[in-house]
Amino acid sequence: xxxxxxxxxxxxxxxxxxxxxxxxxxxxxxxxxxxxxxxxxxxxxxxxxxxxxxxxxxxxxxxxxxxxxxxxxxxxxxxxxxxxxxxxxxxxxxxxxxxxxxxxxxxxxxxxxxxxxxxxxxxxxxxxxxxxxxxxxxxxxxxxxxxxxxxxxxxxxxxxxxxxxxxxxxxxxxxxxxxxxxxxxxxxxxxxxxxxxxxxxxxxxxxxxxxxxxxxxxxxxxxxxxxxxxxxxxxxxxxxxxxxxxxxxxx
Amino acid sequence: xxxxxxxxxxxxxxxxxxxxxxxxxxxxxxxxxxxxxxxxxxxxxxxxxxxxxxxxxxxxxxxxxxxxxxxxxxxxxxxxxxxxxxxxxxxxxxxxxxxxxxxxxxxxxxxxxxxxxxxxxxxxxxxxxxxxxxxxxxxxxxxxxxxxxxxxxxxxxxxxxxxxxxxxxxxxxxxxxxxxxxxxxxxxxxxxxxxxxxxxxxxxxxxxxxxxxxxxxxxxxxxxxxxxxxxxxxxxxxxxxxxxxxxxxxxxxxxxxxxxxxxxxxxxxxxxxxxxxxxxxxxxxxxxxxxxxxxxxxxxxxxxxxxxxxxxxxxxxxxxxxxxxxxxxxxxxxxxxxxxxxxxxxxxxxxxxxxxxxxxxxxxxxxxxxxxxxxxxxxxxxxxxxxxxxxxxxxxxxxxxxxxxxxxxxxxxxxxxxxxxxxxxxxxxxxxxxxxxxxxxxxxxxxxxxxxxxxxxxxxxxxxxxxxxxxxxxxxxxxxxxxxxxxxxxxxxxxxxxxxxxxxxxxxxxxxxxxxxxxxxxxxxxxxxxxxxxxxxxxxxxxxxxxxxxxxxxxxxxxxxxxxxxxxxxxxxxxxxxxxxxxxxxxxxxxxxxxxxxxxxxxxxxxxxxxxxxxxxxxxxxxxxxxxxxxxxxxxxxxxxxxx
Numbered sequence: 001x002x003x004x005x006x007x008x009x010x011x012x013x014x015x016x017x018x019x020x021x022x023x024x025x026x027x028x029x030x031x032x033x034x035x036x037x038x039x040x041x042x043x044x045x046x047x048x049x050x051x052x053x054x055x056x057x058x059x060x061x062x063x064x065x066x067x068x069x070x071x072x073x074x075x076x077x078x079x080x081x082x083x084x085x086x087x088x089x090x091x092x093x094x095x096x097x098x099x100x101x102x103x104x105x106x107x108x109x110x111x112x113x114x115x116x117x118x119x120x121x122x123x124x125x126x127x128x129x130x131x132x133x134x135x136x137x138x139x140x141x142x143x144x145x146x147x148x149x150x151x152x153x154x155x156x157x158x159x160x161x162x163x164x165x166x167x168x169x170x171x172x173x174x175x176x177x178x179x180x181x182x183x184x185x186x187x188x189x190x191x192x193x194x195x196x197x198x199x200x201x202x203x204x205x206x207x208x209x210x211x212x213x214x215x216x217x218x219x220x221x222x223x224x225x226x227x228x229x230x231x232x233x234x235x236x237x238x239x240x241x242x243x244x245x246x247x248x249x250x251x
Numbered sequence: 252x253x254x255x256x257x258x259x260x261x262x263x264x265x266x267x268x269x270x271x272x273x274x275x276x277x278x279x280x281x282x283x284x285x286x287x288x289x290x291x292x293x294x295x296x297x298x299x300x301x302x303x304x305x306x307x308x309x310x311x312x313x314x315x316x317x318x319x320x321x322x323x324x325x326x327x328x329x330x331x332x333x334x335x336x337x338x339x340x341x342x343x344x345x346x347x348x349x350x351x352x353x354x355x356x357x358x359x360x361x362x363x364x365x366x367x368x369x370x371x372x373x374x375x376x377x378x379x380x381x382x383x384x385x386x387x388x389x390x391x392x393x394x395x396x397x398x399x400x401x402x403x404x405x406x407x408x409x410x411x412x413x414x415x416x417x418x419x420x421x422x423x424x425x426x427x428x429x430x431x432x433x434x435x436x437x438x439x440x441x442x443x444x445x446x447x448x449x450x451x452x453x454x455x456x457x458x459x460x461x462x463x464x465x466x467x468x469x470x471x472x473x474x475x476x477x478x479x480x481x482x483x484x485x486x487x488x489x490x491x492x493x494x495x496x497x498x499x500x501x502x503x504x505x506x507x508x509x510x511x512x513x514x515x516x517x518x519x520x521x522x523x524x525x526x527x528x529x530x531x532x533x534x535x536x537x538x539x540x541x542x543x544x545x546x547x548x549x550x551x552x553x554x555x556x557x558x559x560x561x562x563x564x565x566x567x568x569x570x571x572x573x574x575x576x577x578x579x580x581x582x583x584x585x586x587x588x589x590x591x592x593x594x595x596x597x598x599x600x601x602x603x604x605x606x607x608x609x610x611x612x613x614x615x616x617x618x619x620x621x622x623x624x625x626x627x628x629x630x631x632x633x634x635x636x637x638x639x640x641x642x643x644x645x646x647x648x649x650x651x652x653x654x655x656x657x658x659x660x661x662x663x664x665x666x667x668x669x670x671x672x673x674x675x676x677x678x679x680x681x682x683x684x685x686x687x688x689x690x691x692x693x694x695x696x697x698x699x700x701x702x703x704x705x706x707x708x709x710x711x712x713x714x715x716x717x718x719x720x721x722x723x724x725x726x727x728x729x730x731x732x733x734x735x736x737x738x739x740x741x742x743x744x745x746x747x748x749x750x751x752x753x754x755x756x757x758x759x760x761x762x763x764x765x766x767x768x769x770x771x772x773x774x775x776x777x778x779x780x781x782x783x784x785x786x787x788x789x790x791x792x793x794x795x796x797x798x799x800x801x802x803x804x805x806x807x808x809x810x811x812x813x814x815x816x817x818x819x820x821x822x823x824x825x826x827x828x829x830x831x832x833x834x835x836x837x838x839x840x841x842x843x844x845x846x847x848x849x850x851x852x853x854x855x856x857x858x859x860x861x862x863x864x865x866x867x868x869x870x871x872x873x874x875x876x877x878x879x880x881x882x883x884x885x886x887x888x889x890x891x892x893x894x895x
């Protein structure tokens with residue numbers, strides 16, 4: 001039989017971007033250890049709805065750890081205590097019975113709160129728009145096997161491409177730096193032959209946009225990579241710096 | 252109104268090429284005079300919006316998520332099919348076409364499916380060009396694996412996250428067009444209606460999900476790419492936000508709905524853990540390449556397992572029933588999804604299911620681990636194994652996975668002609684939201700293929716044929732048709748907010764899902780379908796009297812968003828039941844208990860049901876009208892599908 005547990009939740013409530021937020025305390029009871037963290041919040045929200053209180057708003061969608069929508073800062077850690085997973089994959093068996101759990105939104109100047117635990121991450125989209133692509137029109141390509149790519153490079157590109165754009169790296173960083181996110185895309189494309197033509201332009205444009213959005217600088221704390229649900233490697237940041245500086249010098 | 256599928260004349264292999272030549276073109280300088288709306292930014296929508304932008308059209312793209320990169324295509328794990336024949340194992344466009352037609356149990360159009368197979372190769376080229384990091388061999392060339400329903404290896408993949416990589420490819424192309432000013436992107440915006448002016452689709456009504464503002468958007472054509480409606484079952488592998496509202500609104504404005512009852516129940520999902528479950532998680536079909544499906548031979552052993560008295564590893568080889576390998580020796584564990592799902596259900600109905608609930612079967616990697624070693628298996632499925640362990644707290648390297656079927660995909664959707672146009676001129680449907688290519692059952696790794704085929708290659712070609720005849724004039728959003736549609740939406744929102752009932756939206760949704768799953772799910776019969784129809788009608792009536800929707804419109808209000816989606820599901824569910832009742836044959840994922848072979852396999856009735864059901868909305872109080880598009884097969888012979 002599955003066990004059930006009770007928890008005390010301290011949740012950040014903020015009606016909208018303009019208002020000031022505050023923590024509010026809730027008790028949740030009889031939560032199955034097999035439930036996911038978000039299912040636990042669903043249960044609380046059902047109870048709040050029944051009582052006529054506004055449910056806690058949080059972003060979520062696929063609930064399979066891949067869409068990057070869910071974004072909760074739990075007990076001081078983005079996506080909670082478990083390694084290499086998103087909140088939607090976090091299960092209540094991780095938390096002991098009677099525990100107090102603090103839930104906050106991502107906190108960063110570039111990610112303003114929209115409501116409760118939901119933040120605006122469109123800054124990430126704008127960084128990709130600045131250069132996170134290969135300029136190839138539909139149909140204007142050669143056969144997929146025309147350019148062999150060493151497996152090692154393809155694998156490294158895939159490692160970097162695994163980024164889900166959730167923003168945990170920014171939330172984890174004391175400077176709210178987006179270097180891990182930006183470097184993952186720059187690395188993916190820099191590692192592939194298809195990405196070579198626009199390599200310099202891309203690094204310059206994406207870094208410039210990143211700074212414009214108000215993300216902080218990197219001071220090598222490495223919290224980003226430690227908290228990344230997809231284990232994006234720090235070496236991507238080093239690669240991005242190389243890409244950026246060599247582009248800056250030669251342009 | 253009669254259905255014209257607009258299938259081009261001529262031999263199968265030449266239809267698309269010839270058709271493309273015959274389609275009218277819009278000259279490059281004139282393209283900028285046309286506005287196109289694209290709703291949804293998954294593979295179909297993202298690819299279409301990007302391609303339209305590249306061609307020079309003005310595009311407005313919409314998604315309900317906070318970024319176009321999050322559309323549910325991202326969750327597709329296993330791969331994408333293409334007839335490249337890089338493996339030299341006898342693949343060809345015709346074979347991919349044949350497998351897809353057969354896999355769909357002969358309920359799809361030959362011409363559409365052939366075109367899909369034909370452009371599949373272009374898709375792989377396109378994605379590689381965009382920098383999609385597909386898996387490669389040591390020689391640097393692309394790697395392939397096998398999927399259900401095929402005896403060749405034609406599936407391209409990027410670890411267990413192919414959908415993510417393909418979507419990010421489309422998203423990067425879309426981002427480029429946004430930066431170029433050709434696409435205006437509206438995130439956190441939900442489409443609530445389509446607007447018809449003089450019989451043509453000329454725009455949509457949306458709700459800004461942050462401010463609650465109801466807005467009108469005008470264009471020369473509207474392309475829907477809004478995905479499937481599997482969430483009508485409450486529990487499914489779809490994302491929480493996936494909904495059928497866009498297609499349902501289009502249906503109510505005159506677009507016919509094709510084969511609504513064709514639902515795919517995916518065999519390899521993580522079993523339900525209890526009442527608190529909010530959604531189901533898929534484990535990729537690719538696992539069936541190496542995992543072997545089994546249950547104990549006897550009910551007694553299964554009972555001991557369920558009680559936890561014995562462990563799966565302690566069951567001797569001769570006491571295990573590898574039932575898929577036993578019943579289907581030639582396809583074994585790689586039978587198509589509908590067959591695998593139905594067999595799992597039968598086994599559990601016999602009392603041989605495992606897990607606490609008895610609603611699960613084993614998917615065992617023991618033999619593959621022994622044969623290939625942990626490292627090889629980890630390289631292939633590492634992230635899937637990790638996901639499984641996080642959710643169930645079981646380690647699949649040590650103990651077999653447990654799986655059970657779950658709602659995954661809807662083959663049904665808006666009826667479209669060969670040009671992907673619905674019965675409303677100027678309104679197109681692409682990807683999962685149309686009915687077109689998968690018949691009664693979709694093969695694995697074909698959803699990604701269809702989404703991108705429609706988005707990159709089909710719709711950019713066919714839409715010009717329509718636009719070429721359209722005047723450049725724009726319709727003002729002050730036009731009465733827009734104002735009326737806006738008002739209807741506002742009234743609907745107010746109505747929901749003012750019911751002040753007792754039951755929550757989720758509570759209703761769960762009840763609807765239960766009716767659908769039990770009576771219009773993996774097995775269907777006349778009696779239960781008729782019961783379901785009455786139950787849904789009753790539930791819907793209660794919904795509009797007793798649902799509790801809190802808050803106001805003018806703010807981020809997730810309860811309100813959901814309430815509108817569930818209201819549409821309440822109607823859509825009934826149409827699915829109507830369609831399932833009409834089709835008194837078993838085909839693909841649609842299994843009517845009245846129509847089965849002696850061995851319990853799905854039995855088609857080609858004489859009576861070789862048609863696409865296209866339902867026309869006739870009013871809330873009137874039954875929908877069924878139109879039939881007869882399917883003509885000139886290139887394949889209809890046979891009883893056999894995977895033995």
